[in-house]
Structure formats: structure tokens, C-alpha cells
Amino acid sequence: MGDKNIVYEEQHIKELFEKKQEELQSKIELNNMVTIDTLHNVAGVDLAYWKNKDKEYACCCIVVYDYKTLEVIEKKSSVGEVTVPYIAGCLAFREYELFEKTAQLLENNVDLYMFDGNGYLHPRHMGLATYAGIMLGKPTIGVAKSFYKFIDFDYSNLKPEEGNYIDIVIGGEVYGRVLRTHTGVKPIFVSVGNMIDLEVATKIVMNMIGEESHIPITTRYADIMTHEVRKNRLSNEK
Structure with missing residues (x-):
């Protein structure tokens, strides 16, 4: 009976979200709301999770x-207990609070946030990048390493050369873009978050691709930092 109650509770939370x-x-x-010519500071955001006994924790890192x-220019991180369950399509509600806490630690103004995840490329156009952009009132971009398969979309004909892309069109509307950032590497999935259009978002992402990875340096180093923070916390918890 207890398991059924949990299912019912999560379904109720899902409906509210x-x-x-x-x-x-x-x-x-x-x-x-920002142009490439006026863009100064760009932040990469990523989160990592772990469990300790019966509790779940996460760290959020911003570079x-x-x-x-x-x-x-700056690096900040925060760690906190995660109390919102994982619900497909509602990740923003699970991650935003810790992101906001970390963003408040920043000493420099950020013109644009780039998230390891989706924005407009979402069944209700409300991935973390879009939700956070609305909450913060800041331009945001979502950059995902894998395709969020809430629909079937074939991008197998994406050309192998750097800079090629295919728009993800659903019901006549562009949700995002499959983008090849280096010749012959796996593509990434770019979507607007808020206060930006897809063309400018794509140019910014491509301008922040390093030689060593197919993802932007912003989210790449935020990801590396989350692993370091998580490793240190796990060592301290032993």
C-alpha cells in the first residue's frame, strides 16, 4: 500500500509541475535580449547527484x-539535499533551487547562462534552460549531449562536417537544432532557453567550442567541476 501512495503522490506532483x-x-x-557584439560574460551550468544512506544530494557548479x-573569470559551487523526485519532463523543478542558490554566489554579472540540458526542446517548451531564464530574467541556452526522445526524430542524414545542423521541427514548429560542432564527432542538441533566438544561440555555442571536445567549454568545465566536487564530498562522507 505504501508503494501505491508514493506513485499517487508523484503523479499529483507531476500534474502540478x-x-x-x-x-x-x-x-x-x-x-x-543580447547580441554577440555586446556579450561579455557567459556562464556554464551543470549538476551532479549522489546518494548517502537514504538521502539524495546534488552539487551545482557554475563557471x-x-x-x-x-x-x-569565476567559479562557484553549492551542495544541497535533493527533495524533489525525478519526474520525466519536470527536471527544472528538481534542479532550479540549487542553481539559483549557486547563481546568487556569483560576484560578476552574467549576460547569458548555458545549461547542460534542454530549453525549448521539451514537450511543453520548459526545460531547465527556459525555466531558469524566465525565473532569472536572463538570456539562456540549452545544450544537451543526448536527444530527449519525447518524439521520434531522425537526424541520421546530418552531414559529418563541422557546422552542419538539422532543425528539429515538430508540428511545423522549430523546437531545437541538431548541431555538428567538429567534423566526424557526435552532434549536440541546441535549443533556446529564453530571451534569445536559435540562430544567435547556435553562433554563441559554436564560438565556445574548444579543440578538445564537441561540447562548449562552458558546460564542459562545469561538468568537470561537478565531478570534482562530488568526489570530494563522497570522500568526506566516508
């Missing part, structure tokens, strides 16, 4: 780059 996502759709801004020089 989806309703909130639908309410927020009218606040999505797809016009550019801020100078867009012109691609130098690291």
Missing part, C-alpha cells in the same frame, strides 16, 4: 567565461 509549465509558456521570449577571450 506540468500545469505550472503550461502557465509559464506565455512568458517565453524568443527575441534576442563564468569572458566571451571575447574565453578566459575563466
